[in-house]
Each structure stands twice: as C-alpha cells, then as structure tokens.
Amino acid sequence: MESLYIKKLIRQGEHQQLDFKYEVSDSKKIARSLVAFSNTDGGKLLIGVKDNGAIAGVRSEEEYYMVEAAARVFSKPEVSFTTRQWNVDGKTVLEVDIPKSENMPHIAPGKNGKWLVYIRVGDQNLLANSVLLKLWKRRKRKSGTYIKYTEKEKLLLSYLKENPSISLSKFRKIGNLSKHKAENILVNFIALDIIEMNFTDKHVVYTLKAPAIKE
Numbered sequence: 001m002e003s004l005y006i007k008k009l010i011r012q013g014e015h016q017q018l019d020f021k022y023e024v025s026d027s028k029k030i031a032r033s034l035v036a037f038s039n040t041d042g043g044k045l046l047i048g049v050k051d052n053g054a055i056a057g058v059r060s061e062e063e064y065y066m067v068e069a070a071a072r073v074f075s076k077p078e079v080s081f082t083t084r085q086w087n088v089d090g091k092t093v094l095e096v097d098i099p100k101s102e103n104m105p106h107i108a109p110g111k112n113g114k115w116l117v118y119i120r121v122g123d124q125n126l127l128a129n130s131v132l133l134k135l136w137k138r139r140k141r142k143s144g145t146y147i148k149y150t151e152k153e154k155l156l157l158s159y160l161k162e163n164p165s166i167s168l169s170k171f172r173k174i175g176n177l178s179k180h181k182a183e184n185i186l187v188n189f190i191a192l193d194i195i196e197m198n199f200t201d202k203h204v205v206y207t208l209k210a211p212a213i214k215e
Contacts, residue, residue: 003086003087006046006055006093009044009046010049010053010055014123015122015123016041016043016120016121016122017037017041017042017043017044018044019037019123020045020050020051021033021046021048021049022049022050023047023056023058023059024047024063024066024070025066026066027067027070027073028070028074030045030067030070031070031071031074031075031079031109032108032109032125033045033125034067034070034071034075034079034081034096034098034106035079035106035107035108035117035118036118036119036125036126037120038075038080038098038104038106039106039120039128040100040120040121041120042097042098042099042100043098043120045067046093046094047067047093047095047096048091048092048094055091056091057088057091057092057093058091058092058093058094063094064083064094067096074108074109075106075107076106076107076115077103079098079101079106080098081096081097081098082096082097083095083096083097084097105133105136117133121200121201122201124201126199130183131186131190134183134184135191138187139191145188147188147192152177152181152185153185153189155175156171156175156186156189157194157208159171159174160206160207160208165205165206165207166205166207167204167205167206168182168183168186168204171185171186186206189206190206194209195208195209196208
C-alpha cells in the first residue's frame with residue numbers, strides 16, 4: 001500500500017502542489033520551495049524522487065535535518081511541515097507536507113542572499129510581485145476596502161470588458177498612472193473580488209473575476 005500511494009503521487013508529475021527532489025543538499029534552496037508552498041496553496045515535497053519520477057531513495061537521515069533547518073532557520077516566519085517516510089521498492093522516500101499558511105508572507109534567502117517572497121506557480125517557485133505583497137498587507141487590515149470610482153477605475157473595468165486581460169504596464173500606459181497608483185487600484189479591485197491575478201512563469205495579468213455559478 002505504501003508503494004501504491006507514492007507511485008500514484010509520482011504519476012501526477014510535478015505541479016502547483018507537488019515537487020520532486022532527488023536530494024536535499026542546500027537548506028537555503030529547499031527553503032524557497034517550502035516558502036513558496038506556504039505562500040500559495042500548500043503542497044508536498046517528495047524527496048528521493050528524480051524530476052522524471054524515477055525513485056532514487058533518500059541517501060541519509062541528514063536530509064531530514066536539512067529540511068528542518070530550511071523550515072526553522074531559513075524561512076521567516078518559520079514554515080510548518082510534517083514528514084513521513086515511505087518504503088517504495090526497497091528505497092526510502094521522504095514525504096514533506098506543507099500546509100497553506102495563515103501568516104503570509106514567508107520569506108527565504110535568494111541566490112544573492114537577499115530574503116525574498118516566493119510563490120508556487122505551476123511546477124515553479126517564482127518571486128511574488130508588489131501587487132500581491134500589497135494585497136496580503138491589505139487583507140490583514142481591520143478596516144475594509146473602499147473604492148473611489150474615478151475615471152481611472154472606470155477605464156480599467158471598461159478595458160477588461162473589451163479585452164481578456166491587462167498587465168500592470170498596460171494599465172499604467174492607458175491610464176497615464178504612476179506604478180504606485182496603478183498597483184493600488186488593482187489591489188482594491190482584487191480585494192473586493194472584482195478582478196483576479198493570473199500568474200505565468202513569464203508575466204502577471206489581471207482579468208475580470210468570473211461570477212460564481214449557483215447550483
């Protein structure tokens with residue numbers, strides 16, 4: 001049964017909530033994965049599994065302690081996680097389960113040593129943009145979100161009714177807006193569930209949020 005559980009996960013391939021790691025050799029690097037899962041939808045790391053899904057097995061118990069260091073030392077605030085070892089065809093796979101955090105954002109050291117905010121997009125860990133950071137900060141405020149409906153807000157909604165999406169740079173251009181002002185308008189509409197952010201590995205766009213379908 002242990003073997004079937006892990007093999008079923010592996011068949012899914014890497015995605016938003018699942019990542020394979022052949023080994024853990026750098027706590028700072030693995031911290032970026034832990035933080036990205038915590039800041040997004042939560043997820044699992046399968047350690048001892050190659051990118052192509054081949055089971056290599058965990059090579060030493062030291063890898064668990066490197067994950068622990070990643071969560072406790074190289075993640076701020078600390079990232080919650082649980083682990084479980086599975087025996088698959090005579091090899092040990094370490095499953096690391098990371099829940100979605102209620103204390104976002106978590107940060108981890110980047111390649112240059114600077115502490116940064118990472119999110120999980122598809123099967124990649126990407127840097128969070130300033131709109132998302134402002135949105136998290138806004139949602140922690142006790143006061144509500146209020147919109148002053150000016151020509152700039154009207155322009156944004158009119159554009160999105162005629163076009164599938166808009167980027168921050170495009171909104172700034174058509175609205176003749178500063179980066180700060182354009183971001184604040186987008187944050188307001190996202191906070192009120194009027195528009196939503198859509199991440200890819202190359203860019204971020206904003207779309208009108210589809211109305212909920214009543215059953």
